[in-house]
Amino acid sequence: MDEERQPATSRRRLLAGSAAGLVVGGGGGLWAGTRWGNDATTTPAASAPPTGAAGPDGRGSPVAATGDRQAGVDRPATPPRQLAFVVLGEGAGAPPDRAAVAALLARLGEDIDALTATDPADPRMPDGPGNLTVQVGIGAAWADAAAPGLGDRVRLPAFRGSDALPDELRDGDLVLAVAADDPALPDHVVDLLLAGLAGPHGLRVLWVQRAFRSPGEGAVVRNPLGFRDGIIQPADAAAMDGGVWIADGPAAGGTIGVVRRFVLDTAAFGALDAEAQASVIGRRPDGTPLSGGDPDGEVDLTAKTPHGEYLVPADSHARAAHPSFTGSPLMARRSYAIRIDGEGIAPRPGLLFWSFQNDVAVFARTQQRMDRVDRLMDFATPTAELGYLVLPGFTADRPLGSGLFGA
Numbered sequence: 001m002d003e004e005r006q007p008a009t010s011r012r013r014l015l016a017g018s019a020a021g022l023v024v025g026g027g028g029g030l031w032a033g034t035r036w037g038n039d040a041t042t043t044p045a046a047s048a049p050p051t052g053a054a055g056p057d058g059r060g061s062p063v064a065a066t067g068d069r070q071a072g073v074d075r076p077a078t079p080p081r082q083l084a085f086v087v088l089g090e091g092a093g094a095p096p097d098r099a100a101v102a103a104l105l106a107r108l109g110e111d112i113d114a115l116t117a118t119d120p121a122d123p124r125m126p127d128g129p130g131n132l133t134v135q136v137g138i139g140a141a142w143a144d145a146a147a148p149g150l151g152d153r154v155r156l157p158a159f160r161g162s163d164a165l166p167d168e169l170r171d172g173d174l175v176l177a178v179a180a181d182d183p184a185l186p187d188h189v190v191d192l193l194l195a196g197l198a199g200p201h202g203l204r205v206l207w208v209q210r211a212f213r214s215p216g217e218g219a220v221v222r223n224p225l226g227f228r229d230g231i232i233q234p235a236d237a238a239a240m241d242g243g244v245w246i247a248d249g250p251a252a253g254g255t256i257g258v259v260r261r262f263v264l265d266t267a268a269f270g271a272l273d274a275e276a277q278a279s280v281i282g283r284r285p286d287g288t289p290l291s292g293g294d295p296d297g298e299v300d301l302t303a304k305t306p307h308g309e310y311l312v313p314a315d316s317h318a319r320a321a322h323p324s325f326t327g328s329p330l331m332a333r334r335s336y337a338i339r340i341d342g343e344g345i346a347p348r349p350g351l352l353f354w355s356f357q358n359d360v361a362v363f364a365r366t367q368q369r370m371d372r373v374d375r376l377m378d379f380a381t382p383t384a385e386l387g388y389l390v391l392p393g394f395t396a397d398r399p400l401g402s403g404l405f406g407a
Contacts, residue, residue, distance in 0.1 A: 060131025060181040065116040068253050069393040072135030072177060073356050074240060078218055079334045080131050080179035083211040084186035085259060085352065086194075087172035087386060088203045089139075096145040096173070101138075102405035104174075104197065105391070108136055109400025111196050115189060124192060130182045134189065136400060137175035137257050137388040146404035147250050154256050156387040157364050160371035168206045169384040175257070177354075186210070207384055209261055211336030211352045220296075224337050224349035225269055225277075225379075228287040228295065234330045243329030246358045246392075250404050253392030255332075255356045258363045262380040263340055263350045269379045280375050282318025289318065313375075320374035326365040331357040351380070360387050 060080065063071045090096065112134045114122045121128055140151030156162075162170065176193055178186045187210075197203055214221040222228050234240045241247065246254050269277065278284050287295030291303035291311045299318045303311040312319050323330070333355040341347040355363055370377055394400035 057130075058181060059127070062116065062118050062129055063131050063133050065112050065134065066395045067393045069245065070135055070254075070390060071116075072133040072179060073244070073255060073332060073390065076131055076133070078216070079213060080133065081181050081213045081215070082183050082186050083177065083179045083209075083213075083336050083352070084190045085209045085211065086176040086178070086190055087206045087208070087384075088174040088176070088197070089168060089172050089206045090141075090202050091204065096142050098145055098405050101142060101145065102399075102401060105136065105401030105405065106399035107196060108193065109394045111193060112136070112400075113394075113396075115192065127182070130180050130185060132178070132180040132182075132185055132189065134193070135175075135177040135179075135257075135390060137177070137390045138401075138404075139172045139175070139386065139388050141171075142173050143389045143404075146401075150251065150389070153251075154360055154387040154389050156258065156360065156385060157368075159260075159364075159367050159382065159385070160377060161382040162385065165382065165384065170386065172206050172386055172388065174203060175386070175388045177257075183212075209338060209352055209384070211338045213334075213336050219334055221335075223335070224264055224266060224351060225281075227277075227281050227283065227285050233332055239330055240332065243362070244332045244356050244358055251389060251392060252403075255358060255390045256360050257386075257388050257390045258353075258355045258357070258360065259384075259386050259388075260353045260367075260382055261338070261350065261384040262353070262382055263348055265379045265381070266349050279313050279316060280379075282312045282316035290316075315373055315375040317370075317374050317376040320370050320372075320376075321366060323366070325369060326362075328362045328365055329357075331355040331362060350383075356390065363387075 060076070063076050065071050115125060115134065116129045116132055118128060138146070140155045143154055144151035156170070174197075176190065178189045178193070180186055180189075190208075194205075216222075219233055220228065234243055244255050246252055246256075269280070272280070278290060282299060283289050283295075289297060289299040289312065291300035293300070299312050299322070301310070301312055301319055301322060301324070305311060310319070333353070335354065336352040338350040338352055339347055340350050357363055391401055392403055394402070
């Protein structure tokens with residue numbers, strides 16, 4: 001995509017100097033445009049304030065960065081259409097310096113607050129922030145430095161295809177997720193934040209992914225395979241509290257993020273006839289379940305043909321990913337499309353999947369079941385993945401990360 005080919009010069013230099021560089025490849029832990037984990041569509045979380053709605057210039061309205069919880073999970077209710085996801089790492093060596101991490105996170109919080117401010121507007125944002133959100137997270141090593149054992153709450157087990165990934169595409173220390181409707185803002189803000197991170201801490205970029213979403217309300221978009229995306233979300237604040245937000249301890253107010261990136265074999269999927277494609281998904285392209293009903297309705301896993309066969313096939317994504325099989329609470333999730341291109345290769349579509357839950361095992365159980373029985377996984381190859389702690393919110397009096405790295 002054009003926005004992938006037009007990064008600022010400073011970002012190109014930084015990425016070229018990193019060990020991993022800018023890694024191009026497919027999406028995340030599934031799915032952007034089918035249904036991952038729980039197959040249905042509901043209204044966005046009631047806890048999401050009405051910020052980030054489209055403005056007259058199409059850039060969205062401002063989203064407050066400060067508060068008990070960070071922006072970028074349940075606010076804005078409709079995820080911004082452009083995303084830059086950046087994973088940085090310190091490298092092997094001595095344990096993280098708690099004081100240095102605390103200072104770094106505090107500075108990041110101050111910078112994010114300034115970049116999203118409207119009164120007065122930051123001079124580095126001449127057109128204003130639009131619906132810009134910047135989410136900050138930490139990987140397992142930094143989480144363990146904050147509180148022994150906390151890293152175990154974010155580490156991902158191995159999934160199908162994970163063993164083919166190098167360590168730096170499955171790990172990281174600092175995550176920056178910069179999203180906005182304005183296509184120019186994510187790259188610009190990433191440049192500003194990376195410049196502010198320059199210093200003696202030794203952070204380097206491990207991988208970066210530029211991604212985008214189709215227009216839509218809430219989580220409903222159409223995915224790269226051509227099927228309508230109706231990913232279920234927790235329906236209200238109680239569901240968010242029960243399955244997404246961490247309720248107590250030093251990470252209270254945070255959540256656990258999981259991101260997985262996939263390259264999609266759209267050629268193989270496209271070679272299937274329409275009925276076969278619908279059988280893989282468990283729904284038709286407009287979202288209608290194969291068991292019948294409305295495009296936004298639940299699948300009926302018990303519905304059968306007169307011959308006793310399930311209308312929603314046993315190896316379909318809708319059945320394989322259904323939460324009834326794992327007993328899992330709902331995760332908050334969204335997916336972004338990506339485009340993989342380069343010299344000498346044909347452009348290919350990919351997917352960046354992103355979910356939030358207060359127990360990484362919820363994600364792991366669902367993904368492991370999909371690895372075993374979901375035919376849709378035959379059309380997706382993972383190229384990067386990470387579990388990380390989305391830090392609790394921050395204010396002017398409570399710096400970002402202070403609850404974890406404070407004295």
